[in-house]
Amino acid sequence: xxxxxxxxxxxxxxxxxxxxxxxxxxxxxxxxxxxxxxxxxxxxxxxxxxxxxxxxxxxxxxxxxxxxxxxxxxxxxxxxxxxxxxxxxxxxxxxxxxxxxxxxxxxxxxxxxxxxxxxxxxxxxxxxxxxxxxxxxxxxxxxxxxxxxxxxxxxxxxxxxxxxxxxxxxxxxxxxxxxxxxxxxxxxxxxxxxxxxxxxxxxxxxxxxxxxxxxxxxxxxxxxxxxxxxxxxxxxxxxxxxxxxxxxxxxxxxxxxxxxxxxxxxxxxxxxxxxxxxxxxxxxxxxxxxxxxxxxxxxxxxxxxxxxxxxxxxxxxxxxxxxxxxxxx
Numbered sequence: 511x512x513x514x515x516x517x518x519x520x521x522x523x524x525x526x527x528x529x530x531x532x533x534x535x536x537x538x539x540x541x542x543x544x545x546x547x548x549x550x551x552x553x554x555x556x557x558x559x560x561x562x563x564x565x566x567x568x569x570x571x572x573x574x575x576x577x578x579x580x581x582x583x584x585x586x587x588x589x590x591x592x593x594x595x596x597x598x599x600x601x602x603x604x605x606x607x608x609x610x611x612x613x614x615x616x617x618x619x620x621x622x623x624x625x626x627x628x629x630x631x632x633x634x635x636x637x638x639x640x641x642x643x644x645x646x647x648x649x650x651x652x653x654x655x656x657x658x659x660x661x662x663x664x665x666x667x668x669x670x671x672x673x674x675x676x677x678x679x680x681x682x683x684x685x686x687x688x689x690x691x692x693x694x695x696x697x698x699x700x701x702x703x704x705x706x707x708x709x710x711x712x713x714x715x716x717x718x719x720x721x722x723x724x725x726x727x728x729x730x731x732x733x734x735x736x737x738x739x740x741x742x743x744x745x746x747x748x749x750x751x752x753x754x755x756x757x758x759x760x761x762x763x764x765x766x767x768x769x770x771x772x773x774x775x776x777x778x779x780x781x782x783x784x785x786x787x788x789x790x791x792x793x794x795x796x797x798x799x800x801x802x803x804x805x806x807x808x809x810x811x812x813x814x815x816x817x818x819x820x821x822x823x824x825x826x827x828x829x830x831x832x833x834x835x836x837x838x839x
Contacts, residue, residue: 617718
């Protein structure tokens with residue numbers, strides 16, 4: 511429980527700070543301000559490595575960690591950040607914000623789980639509360655889609671950022687039904703193998719997280735954005751080939767200096783489980799269309815998925831340029 515306890519304690523501190531520390535509104539486009547809707551931990555390590563590589567190529571990067579993906583998206587919309595991380599489909603459709611996704615960072619690889627003392631299957635969740643990462647997130651989309659498929663309706667949805675935080679809440683009994691990542695699944699299976707049941711999900715092909723930015727920012731800073739996308743795809747391909755490289759690169763760039771031994775030990779297993787969810791070509795048009803199918807079923811998007819236009823949600827120009835240069839895998 512040392513790793514989880516440290517993660518939960520850190521999350522509480524960051525969440526408190528995010529409410530009182532604003533992103534500098536006076537900065538324009540230099541440095542590149544990247545807003546995370548989470549805290550710096552094992553989950554973000556691959557992207558943090560890619561950001562360091564972008565810095566090596568001359569891109570000045572400033573990272574800020576906020577309480578949730580909602581706040582990160584709001585920061586991008588308001589101009590307080592240049593690039594956000596998440597999947598703001600609902601925001602794009604409902605508010606018609608002048609932002610676009612431009613790189614798929616990861617595909618959904620999540621595991622719905624319940625405390626088996628209270629629930630055994632999807633039907634048992636009818637009229638019950640669940641917890642997900644954030645409003646409009648892939649975790650919420652999955653849980654809403656499964657509610658539709660199983661003919662149930664939740665009493666309420668709680669937003670609890672951070673898969674490790676939700677895992678800890680399960681172990682402590684504060685949450686009875688939620689959704690976790692592969693790392694959380696391993697922790698639950700190791701620490702309480704008879705206490706939790708993982709619910710069947712089936713095959714899902716959809717974006718978990720993407721990079722998004724204001725369209726004007728992408729137009730004016732295309733070269734920096736290309737360097738960032740190149741750095742990420744290069745890093746993703748190395749991780750897919752050998753997940754152990756993340757530990758070496760963490761040491762090289764002196765990232766997560768306060769990581770506990772438990773956190774360090776989790777790095778390689780986490781990325782070994784994640785590597786198949788890393789889009790080595792950045793997603794592209796095919797990923798966007800797959801998202802339309804998934805997010806309309808889940809309710810995050812409305813309308814006929816065949817009538818939704820990729821250009822209303824994605825700007826693929828930078829990605830296509832980079833993939834054209836480094837090749838596909």
